[in-house]
Amino acid sequence: MRNLVATLLLALAAFAPPALALDAAVVHQLALGDTSEDKIAAINALLESGDEQAEPLLKALLAGSVQTSGERVLIVNGDSARDAVTGEKVSPLPTDASDVVLNNRVRGVLDAAVSALRLVSPERATRLKAARELADDPRAAALPVVEKALARETDPEVKGLLEIVAASVRLHAGGKAERIAAIRTLAASGNSKTETLLLPLLAKKPDGAWAEPDAEIRDAAQASLAAVRGHLAWGDRLGLLFAGLSLGSILMIAALGLAITYGLMGVINMAHGELMMLGAYATYVVQNLFRAWAPGAFEWYLAAAVPVAFAVAGVVGIVLERSVIRWLYGRPLETLLATWGISLMLIQAVRSMFGAQNVQVDNPSWMSGGVQAMANLVLPWNRIYIIAFAALVVAGIWLLLTRTRLGLFVRGVTQNRAMAGCVGVPTARIDTLAFGLGCGVAGLAGCALSQIGNVGPALGQGYIVDSFMVVVLGGVGQLAGTVYAGIGLGLVNKLLESWSGAVIAKIVVLVVIIVFIQKRPQGLFALKGRAVEA
């Protein structure tokens, strides 16, 4: 009973009305301390003080908004600042204000401290995030706060995480029964940090003896470790699947445009990669325009970039078709060479316009970061969106090809050009439009690629051989071929990569395709019917 009252009083004290001002000495040590130890001690002191002003200061420090000017410590907000100790406004910002630099060690402690403070936030999402961060980095200093929060927590998911955090810290403290209880609690964790914590219990000292003398504890640890590893293995498998799907979706969208132009016109467009590159650069230009003219709407620049990329690449494609490619019909090998020449010129043109260096395409904030699917599996947002985008593009093209007049004509010309011409399909115009469409899709692929990797003049060169492989494997004339080939190659590539490394995986995939083509030259999904080869 007395304990309960004491705990309640402590809890009430922790949420007492605002104190006057922070301890100036502690704040000074935090911002201007000489060594990391000083700064860490200051952080711990602030945490334990329970002062309401401590939380905004620590959060500001983490966000990089704390600066010092001489001996004063300031929390900066844009152009103005306020003194961290007294709270008075300081405006304008002193010219000699300089950032407080934190190294990784101090920042780690600060992270844990801020997470601990967030554990008592009224919002569940904040508490969940904070609990996850602490589970990633359980520190003894946070234990009192964690226990305090555990006492008030009602949400089961957050509570479960907090119990794991507490157990992680209690692993080495207390008596045997408490330690075994802590170890058993940890079995439910799917966090790789738990593995790191349990391993030392099963390690051997250099002289061969067990580091942990008690056999019962070792057995419990072994059992928990097996359970944790089981959870982790699931995360690995799902991660592999996701990676394969992500790579496959990229291959698919990169090869789609090529499949359209090749299936229709028998033109292998060696400039396909460069059209992707143009789409990526179009995205870059749109990003810059948004930054200059509509900074408030920057988050949505992609919505404008997608149609622009399509249009730019499509228009360039149409120009190419009208000027160069149409004269080379029936001569696929010459088209190959001519389009290669075009690709060289496009690369140099972009290099002259934008420079040889890479350009910076920033992800909008909703595409940064990832969703924590499991404790050890983070699915990046940009890859999720690209998978969705690729699926949308495929669906759109499918609809276009099957439900519109243009699509009908395109399919007709693909199957039998002469006959289609006889029944009145304007084959020349269809060629131009279809080529433009294929190039436009390449532009969309480039827009997607700009969110994942580099944007530079040589962007296309890295994807051209892969696109060919997908087209050759999948067969032409049908969308399904490209889809299955793309996704399939992505999954196979990632699977092999987990065994043998990236390069061998790629080589094996190439060799397998070369061999496959011997057996089935028309690819996986070929149009049925007799085709007389030119």
Next chain:
Amino acid sequence: MKRRTFVKGLTLGAATAATGLAAPALLAKSKTVKVGVLHSLSGTMAISETVLKDVALMTFEEINKKGGVMGHMIEPVVVDPASNWPLFAEKARQLLTVDKVACTFGCWTSVSRKSVLPVFEELNGLLFYPVQYEGEELSYNVFYTGAAPNQQAIPAVEYLMSEDGGGAKRFFLLGTDYVYPRTTNKILRYFLHAKGVTDADIEEVYTPFGHSDYQTIVANIKKFAAGGKTAVVSTINGDSNVPFYKELGNQGLKATDIPVVAFSVGEEELRGVDTKPLVGHLAAWNYFMSIKNPANEAWKKEWAAYAKKKNLPSAAKPLTNDPMEATYIGIHMWKQAVEKAKTFDVDKVIAAVGGQKFKAPDGFTIEMDERNHHLHKPVFIGQIRADGQFDVVWKTKGPIRAEPWSPYLPEDKGKQDVPEKMTKKS
């Protein structure tokens, strides 16, 4: 007939244009000295090397404004080996035999340097090489103004092992598959053994140039980190760093958890990356743009003005980095050596370069070692800031001497710290 005339006319026109362009070079007979610039202006390395060509031209202009070298105006001869290593050797030979340059500033990748090395040694030329590299080389005809492993890699790993750096116990060595990462990691492995880290706690992974899919590798880093506090030592080159860092950021690998220190990532390489999720990751260099001192401010201003004047693509956001500083230092040291030797003769200039001092933008007076053709350089460990610049979290008290032959490698035992001069052409 029309076609034939067209082609003939085209050829004639091209030939005239070419001669016309070459004419000014032929006509200039005033006191000039030709200096070669051997950097890739196209291909995969253009990204890093173009800016070195520009900073070299800027330095030549700066020197010419002050009266040139020993009264001779510097006439730059810029060639583009296009990231093609055999072409590097051919262009080097051309610079030395056809243009007869007094000195060359160039190369970035160790491949390019190794392919021009036999040419410079055979023809007794002079090359200043400005990029951090793996050591294990000491040529009489080359001056190395970039860092050797003991001026970059070793101090960085020592910092990672220290408490402030995170107290790492396990090391994931990730690099691009070529001589620089391979040799550096070999040296680091021996160094870690000497510090008591076993092979079980070291993992070495290589990806090819231009590799862009790091999902599996980042997942493997996480798995490896389960075994103990891990740090990643990245010798990934150029291009591939962007997708690597993006994947790191997106998969939530925090620097407080698993710090990544990179040796080939500077301000220029971070230009294409969203640096907000990367705050706290590290790089080790002998210079950072964010270093505050008057020499650096002046040099950055000079570069920004030059970029604006020449309308360079990077003029909107001019950045300076370590290899640019090394190029700048190298050119000035050559000038000083020529003026000390009072001649452009290669052997005499080589003898005069040793011992040269120069007040560099990194804030120290940099000295060229008397004997081993390397600079004494300070080491800075920088931490990525949200705006793409670096905060210095650790630095040496002053410049340290280079050890091109690593003391950790058994095969380097007994190697002299002086170049073996080629006494005969073999």
Next chain:
Amino acid sequence: MSSLYTRRGWLALGALAIALFAAVPVCALLVPAGSPLHLSEYWVSLAGKILCYAVVALAMDLVWGYAGILSLGHGLFFALGGYAMGMYLMRQIGLDGVYHSPLPDFMVFLDWKAYPWYWRFSEHFWYAALLVVLVPGLLAYVFGWFAFRSRIKGVYFSIITQALTFAAMLLFFRNDTGFGGNNGFTDFKRILGVPLATPQMRVVLYALSAAALIGTLLLARWLVASKFGRVLAAIRDAEQRVMFCGYDTTHYKLFVWTLSAVVCGIAGALYVPQVGIINPSEMSPANSIEIAIWVAVGGRGTLAGAALGAVLVNGAKSAFTQLLPEYWLYFLGLLFILVTLFLPRGVMGLLPRENAA
């Protein structure tokens, strides 16, 4: 023999032989260094390099111009021949490398203690020469056998030759493969015990390249002027009809394909000591596509045209990357486009038609 060329053809060939074999060595070795007629080592090596490229162009013309097979992976055979010779040259460095070790430098920094099994015997010149011929030849034979038997042709064939050379390039870029990785082989010192860096040696290598060119030209000429050549041309123009006439087109295509690969390998072996370095970027898909443009520019289906195209394009490349480096790619790209659009028979097509192919 006399039906290979017309009188004018033989005269032109003779003039070329004199220029190559007499004029160049004289200017390089006998004319004193200060004279404007003197050819420095740089020019001799450059000329030798371009002659090797011309041999490759001839090989390419055989398969493309005469058999209708557009290979976009011929650079692979060239590079393999180069690597075989390179292995021998690396052995010849002996203990003169940076580490003074019997192993090449790249094996030292990989921490290998001995040569892998596939390096055995490479210290013998005759073995290296054998590899130069066998490795590209065998690879071409196997690949061609599978491809031609499945009747893969046209664009599909070109694409898979690209895939082949790309896969090989990735393989050779790996340091673990044991061929020097990204660095490749470099820093050669000697061949057959004789130092490489002397003017005399350079002229000898140059002369060998010139001999290879003339020899390949004559061999190819003899081949295409014979009955074999006529069947080949028929296969190029209408393969199915030739099959129906009873010929086994696979054998013809396979023969000329393998021969072409072997010739490329020999050219590669001559190229490497002159350039002083071989590395996997020789296997890049872009390089192989450039070979096709040399032949297209010069005129395919005319052997001399292919060699001429190689000389013209590479000469332009050396000039452009020196004078106008930013415009080189425009020029090359434009060349591709204009030649395919307007000069389907290449530069040779501008001359009055002499030798019907």
